[in-house]
Amino acid sequence: MKKLFYVVLALGLFSCSTNDDVVENTKADLEPDKGYIFEMDRRSAMPSPEKYYRFTYENGHLKSMLGRSYSLLNVGEHFYPDVLTKLTYPHNKVQIDFFEMEDSSVYITASYSMENNMPVKAEFYENYKGYPPYLVTSKTYSYEKHKIKIYQKRGGIEYYTTYLFDDKNNLVKSEILQKAGGIDEKITTTTYSDFDNAKNPFKKLYLVNEDFYEKGLSANNFRAKKTTSQYLPTPANGNMTYPPGYANSEWTYNYDSNGQVLLYFPLKKIE
Template sequence: MKKIFYILFALSLFSCSSNEDTAEETQIQDLQPDKAYIHYVDRPTSNLNTDWYYRFNYENGNLTKISGWLMGKNFSSDAHTYLTYQGNEAKISYSFDSDLTNVYTLQNNRPIKEVLYIQDFIQGTKTYTYENDKIKIYLKPTNGLSDYFVTYYFNPVTKNITKSEFLHKLQGADVELTTTIYSDFDNAQNPFKKMGLVSDDLYEKSLSANNFRKKEVTVKQFAHPSNGNAEIIFAATIHKLAYKYDSKGQVLLYHPL
């Protein structure tokens, strides 16, 4: 499963009290799927393959292990991603790359900071700001002159993501803006809620109450020396995903083929 630091991640958890369970039973526990085809997770353009799927393990309601790794055109079921939790920190490590580690600082069960380490050297940091119906993320690589700003926008009624903007700045000047519009949401509970820290694809999927099935991505390059001083708006790219559902209308991430 690809790990692209300069793009995105998040998670959500949930707790409830004892005597109020009957009155508060309308609150929904996050799902814990144990398998998922890569087609539904991070390779929607691929065909469904009986052997290409991730396996998920949980402890005390937390995702602790993912078995499976997608790298280019190859998939390994014997590679593992580990998540460990201590206090307000979550750490991600990899069986196939012992040099790479991601450490999150959590507050109210949400990430407020991420640090990427390679061989114990900090490669970059990411800070999160939460506003009404909006999440802002600032990404700063340790080396280089670039800064990255990500903003997610939400529908306050449905709690589903409506748009994201990814802005690349170089020495303070705008270089490129990627805008994504999310639509065609189903009515099913989101099965990705506990997976948001792991990758950019899962982060994006974890943010909403339901599941988007269409993304429209537009890229604008600003008039900047790195772009030949020419402003270009590229044609929108549309991505669609067709989920399968059980008899109760819930998404099936793994099913007979």
């Protein structure tokens, strides 16, 4: 059986613009129309030219995303290029419908309440055919200087998340405290580093999923993060002390001739 290898070809993209265009483009958030899953939120996926998201925009807002990955039992991860995520913008709200394949009987809806273009509350519903929407979980957001706090409850589990920023508005650290039955159960700490000087292409995508949210928080793009997870002694685990878990991730982005991140670029297949 032949093995397939993919070589990334990062091609320089050239354009002509006036000084006014440069100023306008500097202020405006990027609107990527495509992005490979291995560059965006599926770090373990092998580079593959057919696995990419497609984005559309309307009036400066993300309107839709096509493409979704699923982890299937006994099959592994599979990418479906035409599964639709649709965004609508009623007054001071953002509604996201995560539609499924035609044979599915359920899909998820996220409803965000917004203030000053930032989420202050989110509710996630399961929609079953023939039944009213069922609230699965909710989040509340609060904002301080160089800090975002998020509280989430799902069943008997609570999550207290804090994001910390530097003076350049780049994310430098996050902490997640997980509680079960009101008892501290787990602490997850992540540090972010190796920022580039490029604009952040996730700014208009950040509500779609947690990976896009994390990446979209900063002014620029982190290319490394280190995570430490520590389970705490609790009556549920016999007050045992467990060693921490570690995870490291690194990104090697491709950039265009203007120094901006390329989420989609030509891939050459070599057999």
